[in-house]
Amino acid sequence: MRPFDEEQQSFNKSSLDEETLLSGQFWGELRVFLAVAKTKSFNRAAEITNTSQPTVSRQVKRLQDVVGSQLFISTPRGVKLTQKGEALAQALSRLDHTLFSITSDLKAESREAEGTVRVSITDGLNAFFAAPALVQFSAQYPKIQLHLKNPLNVMNLRENQTDMMIITMPSESSGIQFRKLGQLHFIPVVAKDYIQKYGLPTRNNLEQHLFIQSEYYLAKTGLWDGWQQAVSRGRVAHHCDNSFAYGMLVKAGHGIGLLGSYTLMEPCAVPLEIGLRISVPLYLIAFTERLNARPVRLVFDWLSDIFGSNNPWFSDELKLNNPPSEYDAGFRKMFNLEASDGNSSR
Structure with missing residues (x-):
């Protein structure tokens, strides 16, 4: 059964049919990637996501393999986003804010x-x-x-x-x-x-x-x-x-x-x-x-x-x-x- 209305064919034929993108692991890796992009540090991202630095490195590497692009470059002052990484980070940041606003509004519908x-x-x-x-x-x-x-x-x-x-x-x-x-x-x-x-x-x-x-x-x-x-x-x-x-x-x-x-x-x-x-x-x-x-x-x-x-x-x-x-x-x-x-x- 399709998750969307049959009249919305553009949704039905989207990349949501890809099992990798629907997996919880993929969304978790995107969250970790965004934490690294914001902090420019694998260690700091590990603190924010309540995990370890090796786990962050492993998840970022797997994400890069899935999307087929290098997202970070290591420098003496920390990690630096590539052009592809910057584009993904900006898109995720907008999505992150949208989801935050929606959930916040749902929790605070009451004026009490x-x-x-x-x-x-x-x-x-x-x-x-x-x-x-x-x-x-x-x-x-x-x-x-x-x-x-x-x-x-x-x-x-x-x-x-x-x-x-x-x-x-x-x-x-x-x-x-x-x-x-x-x-x-x-x-x-x-x-x-x-x-x-x-x-x-x-x-x-x-x-x-x-x-x-x-x-x-x-x-x-x-x-x-x-x-x-x-x-x-x-x-x-x-x-x-x-x-x-x-x-x-x-x-x-x-x-x-x-x-x-x-x-x-x-x-x-x-x-x-x-x-x-x-x-x-x-x-x-x-x-x-x-x-x-x-x-x-x-x-x-x-x-x-x-x-x-x-x-x-x-x-x-x-x-x-x-x-x-x-x-x-x-x-x-x-x-x-x-x-x-x-x-x-x-």
Whole structure:
């Protein structure tokens, strides 16, 4: 029996009749291929798909045999898509987004405040603000589940397969709505333990100090030039591209890091006066069609409040000694920082 109406002959004679394409194994290999294409890494793709690197390599090789084309080229900096691989990745990405939108809409047909809302947010913003504030939000809307994800692509909402994302540049794409939030202020920070071991870094002695570098700050946009110049005067102790681990390296006293000003809530963090301050605007973007679902709209408005300019840490003017507020109360309570605030140097 044909799966489609007899009048739709174009479907009946399509490649869906090919047993290989109908197999679950083939669709699984396409999913693995898309993970490699997005991350440019077999190891990272293995983490995302919850499998092993040899399994990823084996599935990609079998997929290449099935389609009869080489999809990747290995380079010293990771894997690179061939022209055929790029075309397949783009097609799969569109299909992936379509399927995600359809399933999300089916799950959220109800306008009741119930369902799962997916949010792409960096580790730092999540740990200091979103996660602690979720206690109160969940008490008000107990049937809304948040899926908080570290973004795979900090500029592309569709690639992250989430309903919304906090970014530093507005998106003008069709079908996407954005809202201006507050300012994210980056400052050079060092741990008290580092100062005890190496002394206080100043504008005049950076040649004697260690830095924690990130590939994110190496972007040639002009925004990070001041940081790159400061790092060039000293020595890079470690590189780290995971925002949470980056902060932990700084906290452990391994070197000077460039962090959001809100990390000064940590009693061990000391801001440095080396003539370096970088501020970038924050935006919350979401799929317009998903905002029609009440749970998504509620989370959108909730995040807009947390990361808006009313939050002292994201106000237009950088302040290093913000008093405790409702926006960071959750973090301070979780880590019992209220008592230590009076003893922490700023």
